[in-house]
Amino acid sequence: MSETTFRTRVLRASPRLWIGLAPNRADLIAFILLAAIAAAALKGIGGTVGPITELAQHPITLDPANLPWYALRTTLRMFAALFASLGFTFVFATLAARSRRAAQIIVPMLDILQSVPILGFLTFTVTFFMGLFPGQVMGAELASIFAIFTSQAWNMAFSFYQSLRTVPSDLDEVSHGFALSPVRRFLRLDLPFATPALVWNAMMSMSGGWFFVVASEAITVGNTTVALPGLGSWLAIAIERQDFAAIWMAVGAMAIVILLYDQLVFRPVVAWADRFRFEQTAGSDRPKSWAYDLFRATQMLPLIFAPVTALGRLLLALDLGGRTRPASAPARPRGEWLWRALVVAALGYGIWTLADYVAATLTWRDAAAVFGLALLTLLRVVVLIAVASVIWVPIGVWIGLRPAWAERLQPVAQFLSAFPANILFPFAVILIVRFHLNPAIWLSPLMILGTQWYILFNVIAGASAIPTDLREAAGMFGVRGWQWWRQVALPAVFPYFVTGALTASGGSWNASIVAEVVVWGHERLEAPGLGAWIAKATAAGNYPRVALGIATMSAFVLAFNHLVWRPMYRFAERRLRLA
Numbered sequence: 001m002s003e004t005t006f007r008t009r010v011l012r013a014s015p016r017l018w019i020g021l022a023p024n025r026a027d028l029i030a031f032i033l034l035a036a037i038a039a040a041a042l043k044g045i046g047g048t049v050g051p052i053t054e055l056a057q058h059p060i061t062l063d064p065a066n067l068p069w070y071a072l073r074t075t076l077r078m079f080a081a082l083f084a085s086l087g088f089t090f091v092f093a094t095l096a097a098r099s100r101r102a103a104q105i106i107v108p109m110l111d112i113l114q115s116v117p118i119l120g121f122l123t124f125t126v127t128f129f130m131g132l133f134p135g136q137v138m139g140a141e142l143a144s145i146f147a148i149f150t151s152q153a154w155n156m157a158f159s160f161y162q163s164l165r166t167v168p169s170d171l172d173e174v175s176h177g178f179a180l181s182p183v184r185r186f187l188r189l190d191l192p193f194a195t196p197a198l199v200w201n202a203m204m205s206m207s208g209g210w211f212f213v214v215a216s217e218a219i220t221v222g223n224t225t226v227a228l229p230g231l232g233s234w235l236a237i238a239i240e241r242q243d244f245a246a247i248w249m250a251v252g253a254m255a256i257v258i259l260l261y262d263q264l265v266f267r268p269v270v271a272w273a274d275r276f277r278f279e280q281t282a283g284s285d286r287p288k289s290w291a292y293d294l295f296r297a298t299q300m301l302p303l304i305f306a307p308v309t310a311l312g313r314l315l316l317a318l319d320l321g322g323r324t325r326p327a328s329a330p331a332r333p334r335g336e337w338l339w340r341a342l343v344v345a346a347l348g349y350g351i352w353t354l355a356d357y358v359a360a361t362l363t364w365r366d367a368a369a370v371f372g373l374a375l376l377t378l379l380r381v382v383v384l385i386a387v388a389s390v391i392w393v394p395i396g397v398w399i400g401l402r403p404a405w406a407e408r409l410q411p412v413a414q415f416l417s418a419f420p421a422n423i424l425f426p427f428a429v430i431l432i433v434r435f436h437l438n439p440a441i442w443l444s445p446l447m448i449l450g451t452q453w454y455i456l457f458n459v460i461a462g463a464s465a466i467p468t469d470l471r472e473a474a475g476m477f478g479v480r481g482w483q484w485w486r487q488v489a490l491p492a493v494f495p496y497f498v499t500g501a502l503t504a505s506g507g508s509w510n511a512s513i514v515a516e517v518v519v520w521g522h523e524r525l526e527a528p529g530l531g532a533w534i535a536k537a538t539a540a541g542n543y544p545r546v547a548l549g550i551a552t553m554s555a556f557v558l559a560f561n562h563l564v565w566r567p568m569y570r571f572a573e574r575r576l577r578l579a
Helices: 001-012 013-022 025-046 053-057 064-098 099-114 119-134 137-165 169-177 181-211 230-242 244-276 290-297 306-318 334-357 362-401 402-417 425-434 452-464 468-476 482-515 528-540 545-574
Strands: 217-221 224-227 517-520 523-525
Touching: 013 099, 025 064, 025 452, 053 137, 064 099, 064 137, 064 181, 064 230, 064 244, 099 402, 099 482, 099 545, 119 137, 119 244, 137 181, 137 217, 137 452, 137 482, 137 545, 169 528, 181 224, 181 402, 181 452, 181 482, 217 230, 217 334, 230 244, 230 452, 244 290, 244 402, 362 402, 362 452, 362 528, 425 517, 425 523, 452 482, 452 545, 482 517, 482 528, 482 545, 528 545
Parallel strands: none
Antiparallel strands: 217 224, 517 523
8 A cells, every 4th residue: 555545544534633734735726726716706796795776887898808707707697506406406306206296296397497488587586586685786696597597407407306216226225225314315325326417417507508698697677677797798789789709709708617617617526426327347437637636636625624524424423304114115195186186276277367367368369379380389399309319319429438538528518508599690690591591491490509418418428327337248248239229328328318308398499489580680580480479479568478478388398298208207217227
C-alpha cells in the first residue's frame, strides 16, 4: 500500500487527525475555484435585492461590456430553477412511483403541465410572485425562475419516476427483506439507482431552459413590461432590432457559460454518478473529469463538509418514516373506488367550469375547428418524433457505450440543445420565401429543434447504464449486428427512450405555439395547427380562445400519453427490467 493511499484511508477513518493536516496543492486550486464561484454568485444575488424602479433606471442595452453580467444573472436563475426542479422531482416522482393513488393524480398532472405553454404559466403566476414582493426586483426574479422551472421539471420527474418503476426486482425484495424505512430505501436504493439517468436529464433540463429564457426574462404586469438583466432580454432586443451581430455575441456568451458549467458541475457529477451503475463487473472505461479528480484529491474539503456528512448519517440513524410493508402483503383495496370517484368528480368539475367559461363567447363550430387543427399538429408531432427517434437512438447508443466520446461530445450536445431555436426562425423564413416552399410542411421541423435532444440525452443515459457484464457476455457469445440491437441495445435503452420521447412529444406541442407562426420583419408565415390558433388568440387577447386551445392541447397530450406512452411504460416495467 502506497503512502498516499494509507494516508487517505487513515484520514477517512479518523476525522480527528484532519486538524493537524496541512493543505496541499489541490486544496489551494479548489479553494480558488470555489471562492471565485461564491463571489460571482453573491454578486449576482445582490442584484436581485432592491426596488424594481432600478430596472427602469438601468435599462437593457446591447453594450458588449454588459454581457458577462447578463450571463451571470441568467445562469443563477437557471441553477435556482434546476434545484427547485430537483426538489419537485424527489417529492412528486417518488410519491407517484410508490403510491398508486398518488400516481392517478400526479402522472396525469405531469402530462398536462408539460403541455401547457410557458406563457400560460406566466399569465397566472406573475401577479402572485409580484404580490409577494411588491415593488421589489425579487418578485420579478421569482416569476422568471418559476417560468424556467416549468421548462425543466417535467422531464426530470418522468425520468426519476421511470427509474423507480424499473428498480431490479431482487434489489426491491432485499429492501423489503431488511424492512427499510422509506427514508433509508430512498437514500440507499431509489436515489442511487436513478442517479445516472437523472444526471443526464438534469443536463437536458438545464439546456432546455435556454429555449425559454427569452420569454422568462421579460415579465409583463398589466401595461408594464419588466426586462430583467440577462441573456434572454439581450436576445429579445437584438431580435426585435434584427441585429445579427448582437445575436451572435449572445450565442457566444451562452457557449462560454455552457462550457464552464459543463466542466465545473455536470462533468464531475457524471463521473461521480458512474459509481451507481447497476452491474456486477466494473467497467474498464469510466467517465473522467479533472474537476472531480481535483476535489477528490483535496484534504481540507472533507473537513469543511464534515458537519453535513454527520447530519446525513444522523438522519439515517434515526430511521425516520417507519417500516415498509413486506412485499408479500397485498395492497388493501379499501376506499379505492371512493378515491377514483373523487378524482373523476374533481376532473369533471374542472371541465364543466372551463366549458362554461368558453361557451359564453364561443360556439361548437369553434370547438370543431380547434379539434381539426389539433389533429394537424398531432400529425406533425408523431412524424417528427418518429424521424428524430430514427436519427438519435443509434447515435445515442453509440455515444453512451463510449465514455471517452461522451466526454468530448457532452458540451457540444449541451450547446446544441441549449441553442435558442427562435434564432433560426429568421433563416427559415428567408429560405421558405426564397424558394416558395409550403409553410405547412417546412415550418414543422422548427417544432422539434429544441425537443429532439430529450431523446438523445435519455438514450445516452440508457446506453451508459448497460451493465458491463451484459456487454461482455454478448461479445463472448458473438451477438452482433441486428441481433445485438434487438436483444441487447434496444431492450436496455427502451425505458429511457420512452421517457425521452414522451417529454419530447409534450415539448413539441408546446413549441408549436412559436413554430407554427413565424414573423421576421415584414414577413409572416403561418402553418395551420393548434399552435397557430393559440398564438393568434394570445396576440389578440382573446382569453376564451386561449383557454379552449390550451385545454384542447392538454386533452390531446393526455390522451396520447395514456394510449401510447403509458402502455410502453408498463411493457418496460414488466419485460425489460435488468433483473
